[in-house]
Amino acid sequence: MATSPAALTPLMPAIIRFSHVTVSVPDKTLLHDVSFTVNTGDKAVLCGKSGSGKSTVLKTLLGLLPVQEGVIEFQGQPLNVATLALIRRHTAYIGQEPVLGAETVHEALLLPFRFKAHRDALPSPARLEEVLARLGLSPALLAQDCARVSGGEKQRLALARGLLLGKSVYLLDEVTSALDEDSKQAVFAVFADPALTVLSVAHDPDWLACCTKMWQMADGCLSEVSHEYA
Numbered sequence: 487m488a489t490s491p492a493a494l495t496p497l498m499p500a501i502i503r504f505s506h507v508t509v510s511v512p513d514k515t516l517l518h519d520v521s522f523t524v525n526t527g528d529k530a531v532l533c534g535k536s537g538s539g540k541s542t543v544l545k546t547l548l549g550l551l552p553v554q555e556g557v558i559e560f561q562g563q564p565l566n567v568a569t570l571a572l573i574r575r576h577t578a579y580i581g582q583e584p585v586l587g588a589e590t591v592h593e594a595l596l597l598p599f600r601f602k603a604h605r606d607a608l609p610s611p612a613r614l615e616e617v618l619a620r621l622g623l624s625p626a627l628l629a630q631d632c633a634r635v636s637g638g639e640k641q642r643l644a645l646a647r648g649l650l651l652g653k654s655v656y657l658l659d660e661v662t663s664a665l666d667e668d669s670k671q672a673v674f675a676v677f678a679d680p681a682l683t684v685l686s687v688a689h690d691p692d693w694l695a696c697c698t699k700m701w702q703m704a705d706g707c708l709s710e711v712s713h714e715y716a
Contacts, residue, residue, distance in 0.1 A: 499526050500562065501655055501683050502547065507556035509546050509706075516542045516551070518706045524699070527680040531694055532687050533711075534703035540687040542706070544657045547685075548579060577655040578648030582663050584640045591635065592628040595647055609650050617646045622672035637664035645673065658686040662693050 502524040509517040517539050524530045532540040545551050547558060549570045558565040560573050586594035592614075599608045609617075615625045621642040627635070635643065641661055648656060656677070662670050674696050677684055688694060702711045 500524070501526055501528075501560065502685060503557075503559040504543070505557045505559070507546070507558060508554045509542060509551050510554050511551075516706050517546065519556070520706075520708045521556075522699075522701055522708060522710075524683060524685050526683055528699050529677060529684045529697045530686065530699040530701070531697040532685075532701050532703055532708075533689065533694060538703040539706040539708075540703050541659055543703075544579065544659060544685070544687065547657065548573065548577075573655075576653060577657060578644075578651070578653040579657040579659075580641065580644045580648065580661050581659045582641075582661075583637065584644035586632045586635070586640060586643060588632060590628070591630050591632060591643060594632055594643060595628070595650060598647065598651055604651060607652070613650070617649050620649070620672065620676055621646055622669050638666065638669055641665065642669065642673065645676065649676070654681060655683045655685075658684060658688070660688060660690075661686065662688065662690045 500523050504520050504522050507517055507520045508515065520539075520543065522530075532543055534540055542551065546553065547560070547565075549565065553565070560569050561576075563569045563572065586597075588594035588597050595614060596608070598604050614628065618625055618627065623639065623642055623646070627639065627643075632640075641664055645656075645661070662673060665673065670690075670692055674692075676682075677696070684697075686693070686697070688697075694700060700711050701708050
């Protein structure tokens with residue numbers, strides 16, 4: 487019997503899986519029966535109106551909101567205290583207004599490496615400049631005060647920190663909202679890497695066009711949509 491090409495394609499392992507997840511707060515259901523899977527290397531996006539539940543999905547995965555019904559899995563393990571540690575080890579969450587947490591950009595990029603878990607992986611000056619260049623940022627930015635950094639630069643510096651830490655999964659909330667066209671292209675090029683898995687929230691048509699999976703959210707419910715939605 488002949489084997490179809492599809493049957494020869496290896497299945498990519500699931501990184502994130504929501505199975506019939508419902509999240510509620512008093513007097514309101516934030517997510518209702520939400521199910522989806524993000525596999526290794528996927529570039530997935532949640533789109534929809536403000537308040538539809540997109541950011542709630544990311545917060546729930548990070549353990550910031552309790553699950554009333556259903557199951558969330560990360561790398562095949564159900565969400566619990568131990569899994570949250572696994573998520574934090576492999577995942578970078580980057581919002582619209584990242585907090586750099588230091589006086590200068592150089593200090594901000596090296597901040598995570600003060601902790602014991604990352605102390606042995608301190609990046610060299612050449613590595614810092616390499617990662618900045620990938621994101622369209624000048625090495626001169628390293629000496630700049632964080633208070634003088636623009637919103638778009640903050641977003642890219644937060645991405646740089648994730649890359650320096652070797653994060654493989656990125657949870658992105660409107661990460662291109664403050665970027666110009668050249669900066670967006672630099673970010674798109676970074677995330678074209680098949681080793682990086684992305685679950686994002688976005689309205690930007692350019693970002694949506696780069697994603698391989700897309701879901702529409704409305705009133706806490708989720709439905710898959712075709713790529714032509716963008």
